[in-house]
Amino acid sequence: MTSKKLAVAMLVATCIGTSSLSIQAAPAAKKPATDNEIAKLKVEFDTTGIAKTTKVEIEKADPYDPKDELMTFDAVPMHVRILFDGKKLQYGDNSFNEPHLLVYPLQKWAPMFPKAKQVEFNKRLDGLRKAIAAKSSKGLESIPILPESDGAEFLHAQENYLKFNNGLGSGVSFISVYGNGDPPVNESDFFYTFQGITSDNKYYVSFFWPIKATGLPKDLPLEKSKAYVQKLARAKFAPSLEMLDKVVGSIKLK
Numbered sequence: 001m002t003s004k005k006l007a008v009a010m011l012v013a014t015c016i017g018t019s020s021l022s023i024q025a026a027p028a029a030k031k032p033a034t035d036n037e038i039a040k041l042k043v044e045f046d047t048t049g050i051a052k053t054t055k056v057e058i059e060k061a062d063p064y065d066p067k068d069e070l071m072t073f074d075a076v077p078m079h080v081r082i083l084f085d086g087k088k089l090q091y092g093d094n095s096f097n098e099p100h101l102l103v104y105p106l107q108k109w110a111p112m113f114p115k116a117k118q119v120e121f122n123k124r125l126d127g128l129r130k131a132i133a134a135k136s137s138k139g140l141e142s143i144p145i146l147p148e149s150d151g152a153e154f155l156h157a158q159e160n161y162l163k164f165n166n167g168l169g170s171g172v173s174f175i176s177v178y179g180n181g182d183p184p185v186n187e188s189d190f191f192y193t194f195q196g197i198t199s200d201n202k203y204y205v206s207f208f209w210p211i212k213a214t215g216l217p218k219d220l221p222l223e224k225s226k227a228y229v230q231k232l233a234r235a236k237f238a239p240s241l242e243m244l245d246k247v248v249g250s251i252k253l254k
Contacts, residue, residue: 033105046250049243051084073148077108094147097191102206135161151178155226164251171196184219194248212238
C-alpha cells in the first residue's frame with residue numbers, strides 16, 4: 001500500500017489520539033479485545049518522509065515459557081505488526097533497531113503470566129502511565145518498553161509526550177540505546193521509540209525506528225553520549241525526531 005496517508009486495512013489493530021492519563025491506573029475497557037477484533041483492526045497513519053510502503057502481519061500469541069532466562073516477560077498475545085518498505089525483522093518484535101509498529105490487546109497480555117509476574121508486569125505499565133501523566137520519567141530507572149528486550153537500557157533522552165488516536169491515546173517518544181555491558185556509543189547505535197496506551201486501556205502501541213545522532217564523536221562514553229544527544233537539535237537526528245513524532249501523532253485505530 002502506498003500514498004502519503006497509509007491506511008493499513010488488512011487484518012489490523014487500531015489505536016487513536018491521546019488524552020492525558022491520570023496517575024491512577026487507566027480504567028479498564030468494558031471488555032478485552034478478542035482475537036477476531038485484532039485480526040480486523042484497522043491502523044491508519046501518515047508515513048510521509050520515512051516510508052513509501054507498508055506490510056501488515058497478524059502475529060500469533062506466543063505463550064509464556066518459564067524456562068526462558070533471558071527475558072522476564074517473554075509472552076505476547078496475538079497482535080498486529082506493521083513493517084516498512086519491504087524490510088523484514090531479523091530478531092522479531094523486540095528488535096528495537098529495526099523499523100516496525102506493533103499494536104497489542106493490552107488486557108489479554110498480563111493474564112498470560114503467572115500471578116507473581118502479572119503483578120510485576122502491571123507495575124511496569126503503571127510506571128509508564130505515571131510518566132505519561134506527569135510528562136516526566138523522573139524517578140524511573142528506565143522508561144518501560146514493551147515488548148521486552150534481552151538487553152538493558154544504556155540511556156534515554158529527548159523525551160516527548162504525545163497524543164495519538166485522535167486524542168484517545170497518550171504516550172512518550174524518546175531515543176535510547178540498548179545492549180549489554182558498558183560499551184562506548186556511536187552515532188548509529190540509537191533508536192527512536194514510542195510507547196503509548198489508548199485511553200480506554202484496550203491497546204498498547206509500540207513503535208521503533210533506527211536513527212543516527214549526527215556528529216556524535218566516535219566511541220563516546222555513555223554519560224557523554226547522553227549529554228550530547230540530549231542537547232542535539234531534534235532536526236539534527238536522521239530521520240528527524242519531529243518527523244517521527246508526526247507519524248506517531250497520526251496513528252488512528254479503528
